[in-house]
Amino acid sequence: MERAKFNKDVAGYEMLLLLAESDGDFDPREGETIIDFIQQKFPLGGNLDAAIENISSLSKDDFMPRIDELAEDFYSDSSEEERKEFLQFALQLVRADEKLAKEENMLITRLFEAWDI
Numbered sequence: 001m002e003r004a005k006f007n008k009d010v011a012g013y014e015m016l017l018l019l020a021e022s023d024g025d026f027d028p029r030e031g032e033t034i035i036d037f038i039q040q041k042f043p044l045g046g047n048l049d050a051a052i053e054n055i056s057s058l059s060k061d062d063f064m065p066r067i068d069e070l071a072e073d074f075y076s077d078s079s080e081e082e083r084k085e086f087l088q089f090a091l092q093l094v095r096a097d098e099k100l101a102k103e104e105n106m107l108i109t110r111l112f113e114a115w116d117i
Contacts, residue, residue, distance in 0.1 A: 003069070009041040010051055011070040017055045017068050018070070019108065021095050023101035033093040042047055050106050060103075067107050071114040078090040 006014065016037055020030040028109060038048070058066055074086065094104040 005076075005097055006073045007068065008074045008082065008086075010046075010048070010082070011073040011077070012041065012089070013037065013048060013061065014051045014055060015067060015070045015074070015086075016089060016093055017060075017089055018067055019050065021055060022060075022063055022107055024103075025097070025101075027097035029096035030093050033089060033096055037089050063094035063103075063107065064110065067110055068114065071111055075115060081116075084117065087111060087115075 006030075013034070016034050020026050038046075042048070046068065055066075075083065078086070090108055094100055094108055
């Protein structure tokens with residue numbers, strides 16, 4: 001069965017959730033970055049409950065394959081400038097708690113490599 005493809009904004013939201021959850025410690029400062037992203041990308045609101053449910057149902061072993069899928073979805077629906085803008089959000093998020101966990105580093109490095117940035 002083929003999975004549903006997400007638009008860049010929903011894919012971006014899920015990638016930020018993955019990054020925030022990857023170290024097992026969701027910091028409120030990370031949440032602020034996600035809220036900033038939502039306010040910019042979903043100004044009229046949106047039902048993001050399904051995205052939260054998708055991420056909460058994953059095991060840690062599923063994070064890397066999931067980030068690959070989401071990165072592909074985002075890539076196919078975005079410009080290079082939009083990808084660079086998203087990576088700024090992602091970097092802001094992983095730096096929010098002033099420590100870069102190895103899990104966060106692995107996922108964000110994967111994004112840079114997937115998008116050849």
